[in-house]
Amino acid sequence: MIETRPPRTHPPVPPPSRRKRKLTDKIIQVVMIPLDWLEERSGLVGGTKYFLFRKVPRDTNWFHTLGSATLTAFLVQAGTGVILAFYYRPGPGEAYESIRHITDDVTLGWLVRGMHKWGASVFIILLFLHMARVFIFGAYKYPRELNWVVGFLLLVLGMLQGFTGYLLPWDQTAYWATVVGINLNGTGPVMGPFLAQFLRGGDEISGTTITIFYAMHMLLLPGAIAGLILLHLYLVVRLGVSSPPWSDEAAGRSRAPLPPRGEPGLVRPRARGRFAR
Amino acid sequence: MEPRPGDNEPHTPSPSIWPVGFAVGIACILAGLVVSRPAVIVGVLIAVLFGALWARDSMRSASTPPPEEAPPATPAAATADADALELEDGELATFPRNQFLELTTLGLGAVITGVVALPVVGFAVLPAFTGQEHKTVDLGTLDNYPQDEWREVKFRLDPKLGYVTRRTVFVRNNGEGDGGPSFTLISNRCVHLGCPVQASGPREDNQRKIVRQVQGAPLEMTPVLPANFSCPCHGGAYDTEGNRVAGPPVRALDRYKYSIIDGRLHLVEVYSVAEVEGEGKNAKIKAYGPQGPGEHVDGLEGWFYPIQPQDLEQ
């Protein structure tokens, strides 16, 4: 199993000049003092270093950024959501007015509300794109099956976040989309009516419904999502990032010996350069 | 090991409880100064007593040599102990009670989980199913409802809870039936998925009447002439008795029970209908308990929904 083409190496970094080296050494020395203190007492610095400097396959490309982009969108939602929670008042008499207050009166409230509203759509789009990327790369196969299951659960929870959050402005679209959504759940055999009753908090949609949805949107679902994200990231670090399957330099590519070449001719000229054998 | 006097080691006093007593005495003095005088005297006595004992101990240990240390346990004694527990070489000592402790820990853990989780989960889930009261709604005097005319009535199911309980019902006075005036009260929630159903016909908005309900919430009554009822969501259509005539709805429109007390129409509670034969006061209504939209009440698909939350409510 001999490689016929040596792998590309990154060009060597020239060492800095001696004077610069002394200065950089000094800076590093000073910075390391608190970091060493922290490392000795917790081991966290070592863990972070492992995460940052771990090796990933040399052919990871821009498609691999969709996962962290989804995480960023989630963090935007979490951040703007917390700030909105400072001013939003759940309850049928007050929700609509509090949203007006946020948008009209609170400084930059319109921006936070807008980012939360559009961030939700961006989050869902990125979720689907990331899922499609993983699917195309076949990165749900051994040993990453568990990671796919966790990721799929994240997709479902993300869409539930969208559903529960949609009711909170308490306008016509919010109310009636929720009526239909809850009734959709209610048509499930046997347990459907009970699930619908639980979501509604009673026989009819009332003030209880909006507080149930608020608690789910703010506490239950984000908690579950955060926990699953941590599990998802842990699995990614532990199992490694998969190379694009069509790549020549894919990590884990089979090392079968190359078939013998035939005589070059007019139709298939001798390969040169990178493709030379 | 006690350091001897004159050692270069720092002097560490032997463990003693007298300083604690002294501190308690000082604390009593301070507290007594703030709270009550007698406590000061008690505090002084305690402080003096324990202070003296402490001082005596310190001086005594500073002048007497420390006691001889007991010789370390002999290896023979250690092996004898290990033999008693029947250990192999290199194994950690286990304790015969560990099984009991394991079971007890798990058991107590289960009890704690139960004590915390059951009330919490019960609190989260049960209120949706219990204590659902259905109030009777006063829909005004009978002269608001001329015979053979439809009214689109907007009311509050529970005026105390306000606007969120606003609902619409289509009311028709069918004239005198057996045992009193006969009314048809049809709910405007589509039984496909709950969209608001519209009356298919002209509505006289300029003849809308707004009266005050008994509990103070407004009651709106608007004359309307429906040829049938239709739903904008997916094209469901019902005739004037609520029977489904077109589209995806799975049964007839829900109706309300009503009662007439002192010449006033009262709306009692909602129930589901499979279909209605006949019209007006001669209608034969195949009634069932209230069910959610999209749920069949009869037929093969009726078996999908054998039990309803309302059946559990008392």
Added chain:
Amino acid sequence: MSRAADLRREDYKQYKEDVQREGKPFYPFAMFHDTVMSLVVVIVIAGLACIWYFTAEDVGPGASKPGWLGVLYEDKADPGTTSFTPRPDWYFYFLFYLLRIFKWPDTVVLGTVGIPTVLLIIGLLLPFLDRRPERHPLRRPVAMVTLIVTAISMGVLTWKGATAPEAGAGSLAEVPKWMQEYNLPANAQPGAEIFAVSGCLNCHTYGGSGSPNLGAPDLTQEGTRNRGIQWQIDHLKCPSCVNPGSPMPPFEKLGEDNLRKIAIFLEASKGG
């Protein structure tokens, strides 16, 4: 199948060795890409928020005027409304349109919970359904075909859900527009108004309004079919008598007067 399991473990070991030997450190090489992409995401979100806010116009309580990205506010929730067509958020449009496809009462439960649940289960258990070690997309025809079919159907359903016309509350407000755009004579106006509020637009479309349901034809050019006033009245009284098999409900109860007005309006509708 332990031989297959052993092969998988071998491959994974080879992968790990390759990464250690030839890989690049996550920081800064891959993390740089992540950071750039995250910046793009944040800028897009903030940009959308700004465009939405600055192009819409607030005109006091109730619904605001829409900008390039929709309205700032809708009307407050009215649980007793009779003039609103519910719609979910856009990422549920594919489910929403699925419901319009399953319009027979016996199939409702398929569209509401049947199909979505089946798809969820297949999606969740995908790694256990597809156990082949092959990862190259061109050598996984079933997977690629499934992906393309799913993506296209979800895309089409979402787009159709987005563009599905709905009978809105403003049908009555459309009447002057119809009168002008289709050059309707003055005596067609009363019929047009009754037409607009009698639920006709819940199944028929007219002049771009309304929602096509259950195969109901567009009525903008109904007059060109020259069926005559009497036919229109008879049809409205009992559609299935005139058109056997028609799912349209009877409108007899509107009364002869109103039916005549509608018939005049329909016969005058020749498009424009």
